[in-house]
Amino acid sequence: MDYKLGEFVRFVDEKREGYITRIFNDEMIGVTGDDDFEIPVLASKVTRVHGHVYDSTSAQGNAAERTAPAATFETKGIHLAVVPDQRKGSVVYFYLVNNTSFQLLLTLVTEKTKELRGEFAGIVNPGTATQVFTASLSELDMWPSFHLQVLYFTTQNISLPSPLLITEKFRAKDFAGTKKRVAQIKQDGWIIQLDQEEVKVDPEKLKESFFKPAEEKKEIAKPSREIDLHIEKLRDDFQFLSKSEILKIQLEHFKKSLDAAIVHKLPSIIFIHGVGNGTLRIELHKRLGKHPHVKTFMDARKEKFGYGATEVLLK
Template identity: 55%
Template sequence: MFKIGDYVRFIDEKREGYITKIIDAASVGVTDEDGFEIPVAISNLTYVHGHHSNADTANNAAPLTKKADEAFVGDGVYLAVAEDSKASVVAHFTLVNRSSYQLLATLKTEKGSTFKGDFAGIIQPKSSVQIYTANLGDLDNWPSFTFQILFFSSGNVAPKKPLELQKRFKSKDFSGAKNQVAEINKYGWLIRLDEAPLVIDAQKLKESFFSVKEEKPKVAKPASEADLHIEKLRDDHHFLSQSEILEIQLKKFQEILDAAIVHQMSSIVFIHGVGNGTLRNHIHKVVSKHPQVRTFMDARKEKFGYGATEVVFNG
């Protein structure tokens, strides 16, 4: 039985990809390395050997030998979410254990009052296991996640309370910068699962009521059309190299894109010109992966030709 995250090959053509959606009992959605999700009959698919997830071997993982003089680490359980190297719209979820405990973990998802057990296994100390795969472009339709974790150690360590955490992911969870995750050797978003409970200092809370709050700088709402031509951004553009020009244009593009999202604009047009297509391609690459962008297209060809891109945000 195929499931989300399986790597498959089409029987009738030379195409491979990940299953990212279960459409019905007879068909699924397969996302290829170009990021396109294709509906296909299950009968037209076969597994690709050698692409088993780490979750398949979790229960067989060999225990790690801990050095006698190594300090015991009591916390550090994370969920790493990283894009697949072949298909960027495919996101792999990896449970990262940086603690000295052996974890007995389960993941159950729920959508429309239907529950599904997606993972159950053992994660050794200072190791990681891939537990789930989803389509980043379909984030609004993701199920809610329930993580349950037991902490085990054979050493002289006081018992630790089990962890149960319910999580429903939103676009803001993936709007920040990605960081290098050493355990999976990839850039991704790292989410702490065993975060210590917030301790409220009553005295500081009391003092805050009487302190003068500094106003945070407000982000100006951008115009509906943003011109990224370098002569509109810098007076000294004649003295800049092509690489410096591109860097300035991309920085300005990112600032305006972020501001448009902050002000919940429905759409915005970026005027980048035609040129050699480098700036246009960079812009399209960024917005194609952005979780808060619904779609993008060439803007008003009768006015801009192919020199502008309209970006439409999630409503």
């Protein structure tokens, strides 16, 4: 069987059609129609409907490398975007998004129960996105581990970064944040940056910095269960601050409070960020998603905060 998630099929023996939303095994698939009801069916009992197969080529752009002047050459900006199918939300598509000025040579190998499988090998041009994998979000616990390798290439006189070697096993918390627009494919998805430096926190050094002798530094008190990040709660002169200054102050207070919660071994902490334009919320979720001491995070008590607060569960 060579069917894939997201393909549009029609039943052979009855007037029914829909999208493949589950692959049980080599012989059985799940098809969801307009009634949003998934029906198990033998793969031999359906046929493809041409013209409905999901098209991933439109986001790939021109095959030739796009060049950029050395003065504007972007060396960072490799992302993995996980985009839900607009027709059937249980199916998600993985894109490698290249916002650098390099041409990228990419391979993706998955691993499940110690079995390896090559999924994709190809070139991702600057400013484009290429679909590399498909899965069902409802079966996240059964997803394989991802092994990504990325090589950089350019014809310009630019120093090449070291190859990226990334192994990732996705968890539910990776999809707890807000979806953002993926410009190359004009859809919203969860975006994970692959080429940013990993944040490393040493708990022992963190303790030392918080509990130095009194003449060196005051002892930091145990943080409150709820931390209000509204700028008027942090600064009296907030009317005279620019937007960038406000965001910097809020993020510094967030980091200090999160570090204190880790040192004091709190099970959880709530950050009140408000709704606003969503900038602060997105920045918090971006940092929490990669933090090694964060178990997961979620919207905090909607009946009290609406969508204006995030609860963080710590390891």
